[in-house]
Amino acid sequence: MHQNEIIAFNHELLAWFQQNGRDLPWRRTKNPYYIWVSEVMLQQTQVDTVKPYYDRFITDFATPEALADAPEQSVLKMWEGLGYYSRARNLQQGVREVVEKYDGKLPDDKKKLLELHGIGPYTAGALLSIAFGQPEPAIDGNVMRVMSRVFMIDADIAKAKSKKQFEEVVGKLIAEANPSAFNQALMDLGAMICRPKRPDCPNCPVRRQCKAYSARVQEKYPVKSRPKKATVRCYAIVLVQDQLGRYLIEQRTDSGLLAGFWQFPMVECETNSDLLPAAFRKLASVERLDFHYIHRFSHLVWDLTLYRVDQAIDLPAGVARKWVAVDEFERYPFPVPHLKVIDWLKNLRMNT
DNA sequence: AACACGGGGGC
DNA sequence: GCCCCAGTGTT
Structure with missing residues (x-):
């Protein structure tokens, strides 16, 4: 993609986001701890499922100290029905580390974030961009789907090694001026327009920059291998x-x-x-x-x-x-x- | 690099 | 039924 196309992509995406972006509870706060909680809950879990859990969680565990001091059983009870319960344990362990090492304040440093339990490449990128305004990619399944279509990337998104390719293209695209809006816009685009099945291409703000759409092969992407049977x-x-x-x-x-x-x-x-x-x-x-x-x-x-x-x-x-x-x-x-x-x-x- | 790890929602 | 989803830790 040429520089002028990159600028157009950013412009169209962010304008669309301003008009159509979702009003979500964790977008109404600047508290990095709350954003952290939301990002962990949103791992492998859809927005509508998360909302009530998020509200209850930040009410009962309003500060890192409150979560750090809570019995693990009460945290699990709060997470009951949300699934992937190791997320809750990892979050509490990570929060305890933040209270111990950083006086309860989440560091705005990539290396330090990645050292915290429960924070991997995605969550670090999300926190750095959304909570701290740094131009870091946050690559999840959603973003990989969008990028696989925009650039017709044939890498199997089920494979761990494929993520590197997506990091590279997002790294070139990301809006330095507003990385928070950029990353969240990609998430909303993936959820609302660039859906897994029957993407709504006619209403897509970046269809003119999308290679798969130009070739009318958007339904062929992303490439994803089947998991083995349960x-x-x-x-x-x-x-x-x-x-x-x-x-x-x-x-x-x-x-x-x-x-x-x-x-x-x-x-x-x-x-x-x-x-x-x-x-x-x-x-x-x-x-x-x-x-x-x-x-x-x-x-x-x-x-x-x-x-x-x-x-x-x-x-x-x-x-x-x-x-x-x-x-x-x-x-x-x-x-x-x-x-x-x-x-x-x-x-x-x-x-x- | 592969596997373990939950549950709900869309169609 | 099958597929999807804002991944991370362990081995």
């Missing part, structure tokens, strides 16, 4: 009550999938089998309940069936467990599939 795991979810009517729940380990979350005990079953789980076979009373739920993670599928048993079955040792009343579930972070179980239980109670 594996399926079958579980029995165990409902067991004590004499006070409380339910047994357990805490997942502090690493791996849904680390630190609470759940009803889960026993893995044979896949594609109607056989009762082996752990249940010697019990006097086992009732299969009218609750079956398929939960899809990106890399894994849970096939869940709910059972009520009359006594605690043999469960693995070394796991934290508690008897908890239905009214007290809200104190604990649960993964969504187990929130569905809680909903089911509450409906059951209402109808009986």
